[in-house]
Amino acid sequence: PYLEQSPVVLDKPGGQNSVLTQRALKLHPKFSKKFHADGKSSDKAIHQARLRHFCRICGSHFKSDGHNRRYPVHGPVDAKTQSLFRKKEKRVTSWPDLIARVFRIDVKSDVDSIHPTEFCHNCWSIMHRKFGSAHSQVYCP
Numbered sequence: 001p002y003l004e005q006s007p008v009v010l011d012k013p014g015g016q017n018s019v020l021t022q023r024a025l026k027l028h029p030k031f032s033k034k035f036h037a038d039g040k041s042s043d044k045a046i047h048q049a050r051l052r053h054f055c056r057i058c059g060s061h062f063k064s065d066g067h068n069r070r071y072p073v074h075g076p077v078d079a080k081t082q083s084l085f086r087k088k089e090k091r092v093t094s095w096p097d098l099i100a101r102v103f104r105i106d107v108k109s110d111v112d113s114i115h116p117t118e119f120c121h122n123c124w125s126i127m128h129r130k131f132g133s134a135h136s137q138v139y140c141p
Helices: 022-027 033-051 079-087 095-103 121-131
Strands: 070-072 118-120
Touching: 070 121, 079 121, 095 121, 118 121
Parallel strands: none
Antiparallel strands: 070 118
8 A cells, every 4th residue: 555655666677676766665654763663662671571581790591590589789688688797797788889899890870771680599699608607719600
């Protein structure tokens, strides 16, 4: 139906393939601005959905953890971590501060559409070992 409204085919000598005119391209919904805007928003939503499956710190997939343990990158630390820091007389109340101290990653300026918003239990346990009773080096993959 879009092709019937304008002269679409240019006859070329020698039997070459014909080319669509600019007018025909503008009429087709695939080439309209609205189509591209909707495509970008759906791509962004798909990207954000995929980000929810990865750890912000190590980048591992959450499927590797059978218990599906996740911790938010932003916000206050959990009760177990808070009690550990009280015993050590340390003052860390938020995950961004703790992540910055342990992994040297600044998550305060993260954008949710670009960066994952949670971290895995493996990274959580590395933080606990770093500030736990053992004073040995902690291996971080």
